[in-house]
Structures are given as structure tokens and as C-alpha cells.
Amino acid sequence: MMNLIREFWQSIVRRDPLSTDKGKSELVFFNVWLHVHPAKVKKQNLRFKHTFYLGFITFFLFVILLTTGIALMCYYRPYPPQAYQDMKDLQFVVFMGPFLRAMHRWAAHGMVICVFLHMCRVFYTGSYKKPRQFNWVIGVFLLLLTLSLSFTGYLLPWDQLAYWAITVGTNIGSYAPIVGGQLRELLLGGHSVGEAALLRFYVLHVAVLPTLIILLTIVHFWRVRKDGGLSRPVWKLKPSKTETLVTIGSPLEIAPLKTGPASKDKTYGLMEVVTGKPIFETVTPEEEEDAVFSYPYAFFREAIALMVTVTGIMAISLFFHAPLEELANPAKTPNPAKAPWYFLGLQELVSHSALLGGVVAPALMVIVLLAIPYYDRNSSRRPSDRKWALWLFSIFVVANLILIVVGTFFRGPGWALIPPWVHVVAGAE
Amino acid sequence: MNRRAFLNWGTAGLVALCAGVGVSLGAVLRFLVPSVFYEPPQSLKIGNPADFPFGAPTFLADEKIYVFRDRDKGFAVASAVCTHLGCTVGYLQSDQRFHCPCHGSVFGANGAVQHGPAPRALNWFEVTLTRDGQLRVDKDKVVPSNYRLMV
Numbered sequence: 344m345m346n347l348i349r350e351f352w353q354s355i356v357r358r359d360p361l362s363t364d365k366g367k368s369e370l371v372f373f374n375v376w377l378h379v380h381p382a383k384v385k386k387q388n389l390r391f392k393h394t395f396y397l398g399f400i401t402f403f404l405f406v407i408l409l410t411t412g413i414a415l416m417c418y419y420r421p422y423p424p425q426a427y428q429d430m431k432d433l434q435f436v437v438f439m440g441p442f443l444r445a446m447h448r449w450a451a452h453g454m455v456i457c458v459f460l461h462m463c464r465v466f467y468t469g470s471y472k473k474p475r476q477f478n479w480v481i482g483v484f485l486l487l488l489t490l491s492l493s494f495t496g497y498l499l500p501w502d503q504l505a506y507w508a509i510t511v512g513t514n515i516g517s518y519a520p521i522v523g524g525q526l527r528e529l530l531l532g533g534h535s536v537g538e539a540a541l542l543r544f545y546v547l548h549v550a551v552l553p554t555l556i557i558l559l560t561i562v563h564f565w566r567v568r569k570d571g572g573l574s575r576p577v578w579k580l581k582p583s584k585t586e587t588l589v590t591i592g593s594p595l596e597i598a599p600l601k602t603g604p605a606s607k608d609k610t611y612g613l614m615e616v617v618t619g620k621p622i623f624e625t626v627t628p629e630e631e632e633d634a635v636f637s638y639p640y641a642f643f644r645e646a647i648a649l650m651v652t653v654t655g656i657m658a659i660s661l662f663f664h665a666p667l668e669e670l671a672n673p674a675k676t677p678n679p680a681k682a683p684w685y686f687l688g689l690q691e692l693v694s695h696s697a698l699l700g701g702v703v704a705p706a707l708m709v710i711v712l713l714a715i716p717y718y719d720r721n722s723s724r725r726p727s728d729r730k731w732a733l734w735l736f737s738i739f740v741v742a743n744l745i746l747i748v749v750g751t752f753f754r755g756p757g758w759a760l761i762p763p764w765v766h767v768v769a770g771a772e
Numbered sequence: 773m774n775r776r777a778f779l780n781w782g783t784a785g786l787v788a789l790c791a792g793v794g795v796s797l798g799a800v801l802r803f804l805v806p807s808v809f810y811e812p813p814q815s816l817k818i819g820n821p822a823d824f825p826f827g828a829p830t831f832l833a834d835e836k837i838y839v840f841r842d843r844d845k846g847f848a849v850a851s852a853v854c855t856h857l858g859c860t861v862g863y864l865q866s867d868q869r870f871h872c873p874c875h876g877s878v879f880g881a882n883g884a885v886q887h888g889p890a891p892r893a894l895n896w897f898e899v900t901l902t903r904d905g906q907l908r909v910d911k912d913k914v915v916p917s918n919y920r921l922m923v
Contacts, residue, residue, distance in 0.1 A: 507859065507874075510857070510858050510859065511857045511858070511859065511874055514856075514857035514858040515857060528805070529801075529804055529805065532804075532806050533806065533809050533810075533811055534809065534811060535811070535858075537810075537811060538810065539806060539809075539810070673834075673836070673860075674833030674834060674836065674860060675833070675860065676859040676860040676862075676872075676873045676874065677873065678862075678873030679873055679874065680859055680873055680874045690875075693857065693875065693889070694875040694876065694888075694889055695889060696889060697856055697857065697889060697891065698891075756873065757871060757872070757873055757876045758873075758874065758875045758876035758888075759876060
């Protein structure tokens with residue numbers, strides 16, 4: 344009997360015991376879920392202050408969103424006005440309904456924040472530079488998908504907040520030259536936000552966009568690994584020295600196909616299995632001594648990050664419920680009518696000019712973000728070498744924050760500039 | 773197969789492939805455009821002329837229109853949809869202007885933009901009298917702001 348159990352166990356787990364180095368490597372290498380990790384990681388890269396684990400936290404928030412989202416789908420019908428009644432049910436009838444909805448809501452907000460902070464971290468550490476340029480581009484698309492998911496999810500409760508945020512949001516899109524109007528009709532499946540729009544947003548929110556974001560996330564993680572794992576912490580960078588370029592992976596007589604930083608340095612990994620030299624960062628012998636096995640060092644930290652993220656969202660959801668206003672009423676626009684907070688910067692711009700603020704500025708912003716790794720020709724990652732880049736990006740971040748803060752706290756009825764400490768009597772008109 | 777035949781067939785195949793993909797994409801796009809809109813009609817009867825008072829305009833919430841009735845000039849119908857981003861504007865009798873709650877656009881009594889980001893004046897719709905003596909508004913027919921129906 345014991346033999347049968349052992350045989351069964353060994354048919355699942357084929358690695359050596361974890362007490363051996365080979366076992367630790369094989370745990371990673373023979374496991375489809377873990378093998379996106381390297382077998383060994385640089386100790387320095389595990390430091391919290393290098394990445395703040397923002398990528399992991401974003402991913403964990405997404406997992407929370409997937410699970411709570413699927414749970415919520417069991418009680419939701421995507422047509423008005425049942426959609427709103429279902430929200431009421433979730434709030435007052437369904438067991439743990441308010442809690443699950445709050446978790447979904449706060450995790451969504453958290454994901455928008457963490458994606459943005461993750462982007463800032465990657466910029467400030469210069470981690471988008473060669474060979475990681477394309478992964479930055481994928482990251483920008485993931486940011487856009489995150490925003491799209493938030494936006495489509497925002498309509499589903501079918502309350503006043505949802506209805507008018509989407510009315511304003513989709514009308515911004517219709518200012519796009521030539522195709523704007525048709526694009527809006529295609530998105531809404533009609534001429535105004537109605538049943539067709541709710542169904543389309545639902546399909547986008549639960550099927551199309553999650554599929555896209557999962558596919559791109561896979562590519563994103565894969566590229567992190569193929570580009571040499573996490574970038575070296577900035578404080579570990581050596582003073583710049585002239586880099587010699589060597590040819591990798593091509594026979595001597597043929598012109599170099601790919602070049603990379605050279606050297607006598609070694610790369611690590613399971614060399615018995617992976618042949619050829621990877622194109623990514625190499626490590627010096629002393630750094631290799633600084634490397635540790637992913638199991639348990641990296642996995643332990645990831646597990647902590649997962650637990651902190653989940654506990655954090657659960658704790659917030661216990662105390663703060665997701666808002667729900669009255670049933671959507673196309674005849675009555677709330678005053679002021681505001682988009683979700685992360686679009687309030689956009690709405691602030693739009694309040695000055697719909698075309699410039701709503702279409703040109705955001706389009707430029709996206710294009711500039713996408714192109715950053717290609718027009719930043721400075722190869723150095725050290726902060727002292729990239730003062731200009733850091734300043735420009737900081738201005739970009741601060742400008743966005745100011746616009747959002749103004750839109751959120753300083754805009755009252757009729758979009759008038761009213762500081763938050765001044766009390767306005769509602770319905771004073 | 774010689775080179776000429778290969779290139780000919782290859783080109784033809786490539787063209788056929790592109791055409792196939794193009795037609796399929798077009799079909800998908802067309803599929804996403806509804807053939808029937810289950811939306812409120814654009815042209816609708818709003819009631820008898822006598823139902824509407826003189827002076828302050830009547831707001832019809834479902835239709836998103838303001839019906840003006842003037843003792844001397846007759847009927848006029850203004851759209852309540854802000855030309856900026858589609859919020860519903862409110863008419864204030866006190867200052868006789870339309871105010872948009874979303875981005876603070878202000879329109880005069882004739883619908884012209886007086887303040888704010890709105891790019892165009894509010895629309896005025898054609899209003900006619902039907903055979904059974906009711907008012908009919910056609911939202912597909914935009915008329916100048918001085919258009920009036922005398923009853």
C-alpha cells in the first residue's frame with residue numbers, strides 16, 4: 344500500500360527532494376506554474392525597496408478581481424432595470440454580497456493605482472531600457488486594458504453614477520476625428536447609453552477584456568524572464584565603463600546578429616538544459632555567489648505579498664462598502680456628474696476643451712508613453728545620468744495627480760471651482 | 773511548376789487570402805452594427821397644444837426636450853442634451869438660461885453658447901401639428917432657433 348501511495352506521489356512530483364540543490368531547481372523547472380521563475384534569483388532583486396513588489400501586488404489584485412468577479416456573475420443579469428435590482432439584491436439579500444462587491448470594487452481601484460505605481464517604479468529605475476523596451480510597451484497596453492476594464496465595469500451597476508459616467512465617457516470618444524461617432528455607436532450598440540450598451544459593456548467586461556489582459560500578462564511575465572529577470576537595483580550599478588560588445592549565438596564568420604554586454608561574466612540557470620547564451624544581463628562571479636534559490640526565498644516573499652494584498656483588500660472591504668446610487672435616470676443628470684476618479688483628470692481637461700482635452704491630449708500621452716524606451720537613447724540606468732528624463736517624467740506624474748485632485752475635490756455643482764472646505768447646499772439652484 | 777507559374781499562383785493566392793480576410797473582417801464589423809435599434813422613436817407626439825402653459829418651458833424628461841410656448845410667437849422645442857458631452861441641461865427661469873451640470877456650459881434662451889466648453893448651440897427641433905391636432909416633434913429635423921409653430 345505504501346508503495347502504491349509513493350508511486351502515485353512520484354508520478355505527480357518527479358523532482359528530487361527539496362533538501363538538495365537539484366531538487367530546489369527541479370521544483371521550479373518541472374512545474375508548469377512555477378517555471379516562469381528562474382531557479383535562482385539575485386538576492387538584491389528580492390529587496391522590497393527595489394520594486395516594492397508592485398508587479399506582484401497588481402497581479403494578485405487581478406486574481407482577486409477574477410475570483411470575486413466570477414462570484415458576482417452568479418447574481419447579475421446584464422439588462423436594465425434588472426441589473427440594478429440585482430445590485431440591490433447583492434447589497435441586502437445575497438450572503439456576503441456586499442463584501443464580495445466591495446472587494447471587487449476596491450481591488451479594481453487598487454489595481455489602477457498599482458499598475459500606475461509599477462509603471463513609475465520601472466521608469467525611475469530605468470528598467471525599460473535595452474533589452475526590456477518591448478516589455479514596457481506591453482506594460483502600457485496592460486495599463487490601458489486595466490483602465491478599459493474599470494470603465495466597462497463602471498456601467499454594470501446601472502445606477503446614476505454609472506449611467507452618467509459612461510454617457511460622459513463615451514461622448515468624449517465621439518470627438519475623435521472621422522470615426523469618433525461611429526465608434527461610439529459601435530461600442531454602445533445604439534445612439535445613447537441603453538440596454539444594448541449595458542449588454543455590450545458586460546460582454547467586454549467579463550469576456551473580451553479579461554481574455555486580452557490575461558494573454559498580455561502571460562507575455563509580460565514571459566518577457567520579464569527572457570529579458571533577464573528583474574533589472575539590477577539601481578544602487579548596485581557599477582560606475583559606467585565602456586562596454587564591449589560581443590556576438591552571441593551566431594557563428595564567427597557571419598555578421599553579428601545580436602549583441603549584448605559582454606564578458607567574462609557568467610550567466611546562471613540550468614545550463615545542462617538551456618543551451619546557448621541568453622541575450623540578457625550577465626552576472627559577475629561575486630554576484631552569482633549572491634544568488635539564492637527561488638525556493639524558498641522568492642516564493643516565500645511572493646506568498647507574503649499575496650497574503651498582505653488579500654488581507655488588505657478584505658480589511659478595507661469590511662469597513663467600506665461599494666457605493667450604489669439610485670437607479671439610472673436618463674432624464675436627470677446629477678450635479679456635478681463625475682467620471683470615475685482615475686478619469687477625472689481627463690474630465691478636467693475635457694471641461695476646457697473636448698477635442699484637445701478629451702482626444703488629443705490623452706492620445707499624445709499614450710503615444711509618448713509607448714515610445715519612451717525608443718527615444719530615450721541614454722543607455723545608463725543611473726539616476727545621476729538621467730536627470731532630464733527623471734524630471735520630465737516627474738512633471739508628467741505630478742500634472743496627472745494635480746488634474747485628478749482638482750477634478751475630484753475642487754469641482755462642485757456646474758463644475759464650478761469650489762474648494763472642498765466650502766459647503767455647498769445641494770440643489771441650491 | 774516553373775517560376776512564372778509559382779509567382780502567378782502565389783500572387784493570386786495572396787490576393788484571395790487578403791480578400792477573404794478583408795471580407796470576413798467587414799462581416800464581423802457589420803455584425804456588430806445593430807440592424808434594428810430598440811430605442812425610443814425620433815419622431816413623436818407630445819400632446820395637445822392646450823396642455824402646455826405659457827411662459828416657463830415644459831420639460832419632457834423621457835424625450836429630453838424643452839417645449840416653449842409664447843403668446844405671440846407660438847411653439848418651439850429645444851433639445852435638453854448638452855452639445856458638449858450629452859448631459860441633460862437644466863433651464864433656470866430666474867436667469868432664463870440653460871445650465872449644464874457636467875462641465876458648466878451655459879446656453880442663452882435662444883440656445884446659443886454663452887459660457888463653458890460646449891462647442892455648439894443647443895439643437896432646436898421641428899414641431900408640427902398632426903391631423904388629430906397634436907404636436908409632433910421630429911428630433912431628426914434640426915431647425916434654426918427662430919423657428920416657431922403658430923397654433
